[in-house]
Amino acid sequence: MARVTSNPVGLHRFRPSFRTPQAPNQLFKTALHSQTTTRKFRSLARCQTNPDPTETSSTEKVVNGSSNPQDTSASADNGPPEFPNKNINKQIAVVSTIAAVGLFLSARLDLGVSLNDLSAAALPYEEALSNGKPTVVEFYADWCEVCRELAPEVYKVEQQFKDRVNFVMLNVDNTKWEQELDEFGVEGIPHFAFLDRAGNEEGNVVGKLPRQYLLENVDALARGEASIPHARVVGQYSSAEARKVHQVVDPRSHG
Numbered sequence: 001m002a003r004v005t006s007n008p009v010g011l012h013r014f015r016p017s018f019r020t021p022q023a024p025n026q027l028f029k030t031a032l033h034s035q036t037t038t039r040k041f042r043s044l045a046r047c048q049t050n051p052d053p054t055e056t057s058s059t060e061k062v063v064n065g066s067s068n069p070q071d072t073s074a075s076a077d078n079g080p081p082e083f084p085n086k087n088i089n090k091q092i093a094v095v096s097t098i099a100a101v102g103l104f105l106s107a108r109l110d111l112g113v114s115l116n117d118l119s120a121a122a123l124p125y126e127e128a129l130s131n132g133k134p135t136v137v138e139f140y141a142d143w144c145e146v147c148r149e150l151a152p153e154v155y156k157v158e159q160q161f162k163d164r165v166n167f168v169m170l171n172v173d174n175t176k177w178e179q180e181l182d183e184f185g186v187e188g189i190p191h192f193a194f195l196d197r198a199g200n201e202e203g204n205v206v207g208k209l210p211r212q213y214l215l216e217n218v219d220a221l222a223r224g225e226a227s228i229p230h231a232r233v234v235g236q237y238s239s240a241e242a243r244k245v246h247q248v249v250d251p252r253s254h255g
Contacts, residue, residue, distance in 0.1 A: 113155040115140060115148055119169045128166035129199045134221035135166040139181070139191040141173055144238045146208045147190045153211040157218055164222040172243045188237030194221055194228050203231025
């Protein structure tokens with residue numbers, strides 16, 4: 001014991017040995033502090049990356065479920081326009097189809113009616129004079145350009161008055177009608193003669209004229225008027241002297 005206390009060098013040598021045990025404690029505290037800090041950062045990161053779904057949904061509800069009426073009206077005004085439903089589309093399609101059919105039929109009447117169609121639908125001359133109805137007699141020829149051009153207009157008038165007025169077609173190329181050509185003084189075609197119920201001529205219209213002339217004369221006949229509004233009117237016509245005389249095989253034919 002006296003040797004240890006009396007040797008200052010030995011005490012000096014043992015001093016570092018008493019300080020060295022503190023180093024592990026300090027290291028342990030530093031490591032514990034770093035681990036605690038790391039856990040705090042991890043916990044903070046988890047809170048930021050994984051928010052509470054209830055909070056998010058509640059926030060979305062507040063944003064989406066705005067109760068401000070002005071916002072609702074503004075969104076309704078600024079929204080896209082409403083498109084027609086299927087029923088409206090079907091109605092539009094039906095109307096378009098009807099309009100197309102009407103245009104087709106109108107074009108068919110204007111371009112598809114021929115002199116042969118009128119002649120086939122016409123009443124025989126003898127029958128027209130005996131049934132007690134007023135009569136319209138048209139003198140025509142197949143080669144007559146004006147006659148072909150007026151055929152659709154004549155057809156329209158005929159369809160309007162066919163129940164009250166007779167319509168007769170006489171072909172000037174048929175020698176059967178020589179007497180009628182002289183009787184009615186046919187010099188140009190088409191020649192329309194308007195006869196009352198007794199078969200007496202009230203007037204005639206020759207050549208190409210507005211459909212209104214023919215329409216008004218036929219209307220006067222149908223109503224039994226004493227005279228027709230257009231009794232002596234002449235327009236552009238084809239000369240009857242150019243007719244091609246031929247004999248029709250069927251004597252009953254009024255063509």
